Amino acid sequence: MKPFLMTLSVLALAACLVSSIVCANKGLSAETNKMVLLVGTMVWFAVTPFWMRNKKS
Amino acid sequence: MQQIAVDVEEFERERVPDRATKGLKSYLGMFAGEHVAGTELLIGPLFVVHGVTAFDLLVGLLVGNLLAVLTWTYVTAPIAVEHRFTLYFQLEKIGGRSLVKIYNLANGVLWCCVAAAMIYVSATAIAVPLNCTMPALNDWLPPGPGLTVTVFLTGLLFTYVAARGYGALAHFANIASPWMVVIFAVFGFSALPELGIHSLADFWTVANQSIWPGHAAAGRIHFTFWHVMFFSWFGNMAWHWGMGDLSIFRFAKKSSYGFASAAGMFFGHYMAWICAGLLYAVQVSRNGADTAISPGSLASGVAGWAGIVLVLVAGWTTANPILYRAGLAFQSLHSKWPRFHVTIAAGVIASTVAIFPGLCSKFLEIAALYGLALCPMGAVIFVDHYFMRKSHMLDFYAEQAGLTSWWPPLAAWLLALVACVVMNLGFGIQIFFLGLPGWIMAGIFYWIMSKAAQNRNLIESVHP
Numbered sequence: 001m002k003p004f005l006m007t008l009s010v011l012a013l014a015a016c017l018v019s020s021i022v023c024a025n026k027g028l029s030a031e032t033n034k035m036v037l038l039v040g041t042m043v044w045f046a047v048t049p050f051w052m053r054n055k056k057s
Numbered sequence: 058m059q060q061i062a063v064d065v066e067e068f069e070r071e072r073v074p075d076r077a078t079k080g081l082k083s084y085l086g087m088f089a090g091e092h093v094a095g096t097e098l099l100i101g102p103l104f105v106v107h108g109v110t111a112f113d114l115l116v117g118l119l120v121g122n123l124l125a126v127l128t129w130t131y132v133t134a135p136i137a138v139e140h141r142f143t144l145y146f147q148l149e150k151i152g153g154r155s156l157v158k159i160y161n162l163a164n165g166v167l168w169c170c171v172a173a174a175m176i177y178v179s180a181t182a183i184a185v186p187l188n189c190t191m192p193a194l195n196d197w198l199p200p201g202p203g204l205t206v207t208v209f210l211t212g213l214l215f216t217y218v219a220a221r222g223y224g225a226l227a228h229f230a231n232i233a234s235p236w237m238v239v240i241f242a243v244f245g246f247s248a249l250p251e252l253g254i255h256s257l258a259d260f261w262t263v264a265n266q267s268i269w270p271g272h273a274a275a276g277r278i279h280f281t282f283w284h285v286m287f288f289s290w291f292g293n294m295a296w297h298w299g300m301g302d303l304s305i306f307r308f309a310k311k312s313s314y315g316f317a318s319a320a321g322m323f324f325g326h327y328m329a330w331i332c333a334g335l336l337y338a339v340q341v342s343r344n345g346a347d348t349a350i351s352p353g354s355l356a357s358g359v360a361g362w363a364g365i366v367l368v369l370v371a372g373w374t375t376a377n378p379i380l381y382r383a384g385l386a387f388q389s390l391h392s393k394w395p396r397f398h399v400t401i402a403a404g405v406i407a408s409t410v411a412i413f414p415g416l417c418s419k420f421l422e423i424a425a426l427y428g429l430a431l432c433p434m435g436a437v438i439f440v441d442h443y444f445m446r447k448s449h450m451l452d453f454y455a456e457q458a459g460l461t462s463w464w465p466p467l468a469a470w471l472l473a474l475v476a477c478v479v480m481n482l483g484f485g486i487q488i489f490f491l492g493l494p495g496w497i498m499a500g501i502f503y504w505i506m507s508k509a510a511q512n513r514n515l516i517e518s519v520h521p
Contacts, residue, residue: 013239020246033247034361041363048232
């Protein structure tokens with residue numbers, strides 16, 4: 001399960017990055033880019049706590 | 058700027074044992090996460106406001122950050138790894154408990170100012186959906202009740218969470234770190250088309266003409282390569298020259314782990330500052346009259362709600378440990394004061410300061426002042442470590458003499474600061490360039506005063 005969740009988290013960040021690069025090359029509208037960023041952010045914060053260990057601080 | 062998170066047992070009053078040392082990976086992750094903070098969204102635009110040119114910014118940041126990494130590696134980490142003590146414990150051995158109390162007081166006050174900037178940054182994110190009126194670039198007073206109330210309530214919320222202890226939010230900060238690095242990069246990419254940059258060839262032309270055209274705003278010092286280089290080198294001066302990161306590197310297996318600071322410098326203080334500058338350029342390109350630095354509006358302009366969330370999270374995750382540490386610093390003055398109440402008091406002060414936008418528009422000066430005010434103690438530690446025994450004097454003098462208060466470190470600190478004020482007011486040397494002279498003077502003053510004041514009989518008895 002953990003590798004799957006980690007992959008999902010990484011994909012969420014990758015989607016944010018790729019979306020903005022495609023947008024920079026005019027392959028995507030700014031509004032669509034913003035939507036991808038929001039979804040990527042939501043996926044990251046929904047999934048990552050399940051696999052990232054809690055560091056005692 | 059930096060927050061502290063050490064995921065190990067503390068060993069606050071003893072040498073860190075070998076079994077508790079940490080590997081390089083821990084340091085890479087820690088630096089990469091902790092130097093991508095809310096204040097990067099102020100610093101990047103402020104470079105634009107100060108009229109820096111593209112070459113001066115890109116090369117100045119490169120050189121300055123490299124020097125910062127080298128300082129961590131060759132000045133801070135070797136002392137940390139040899140003694141493996143916290144900054145506070147080492148200061149106590151050199152100057153006694155009273156010195157640590159005074160240092161903590163200064164640290165607590167400065168932390169309140171830095172926390173205020175973080176609170177303001179996060180509040181600007183909340184202000185976007187609330188449609189609050191934002192201040193103009195050079196406004197010192199808040200523009201209206203909307204932003205004032207938003208900032209103050211944001212500060213109180215952060216304060217309450219910090220007063221409860223920051224364990225939960227620290228975990229959240231760890232989760233958010235990689236995402237923050239990516240979103241800062243996204244800011245840069247998303248800003249490019251709006252600035253008319255569609256290829257690498259476009260970048261240099263637009264960078265010089267529109268992003269960093271080299272015109273300082275009215276009332277602002279014009280920044281040169283040297284300003285950028287020294288600011289990026291000394292932006293974290295309290296932590297490297299000032300030895301604040303002794304507390305971090307005492308866990309390092311080797312002093313070469315100081316190179317791990319490159320992860321923080323080049324993600325946070327290179328990429329993030331450049332990307333934040335791009336955001337500001339987008340805002341000005343849309344409306345030339347809109348020169349306000351409002352991180353929430355800047356981020357939402359190119360990244361929508363994800364940008365707003367980043368500004369809120371980046372400010373909060375950094376403000377939280379700073380408020381917590383400010384509370385601990387003030388509490389150390391009187392151990393019977395409850396930490397919860399002291400943190401609340403520190404947070405209320407920070408929240409009140411945050412109401413005034415002038416603080417944030419002068420954040421470069423405040424960051425430089427923060428480093429300058431604390432760095433002389435690093436010089437004292439440096440001289441104590443390298444020169445005391447060679448000069449036939451005692452290191453850790455307060456401990457060896459059984460004193461709770463030993464005056465040369467404090468006197469060297471204050472004299473160095475007075476000398477810096479004289480250089481600033483009398484000779485017009487800007488605060489950005491005072492860090493290194495202040496540090497060197499503190500070291501020289503400490504050596505001279507120790508030579509004059511250390512007890513010869515005690516020295517002979519320890520080193521016959």
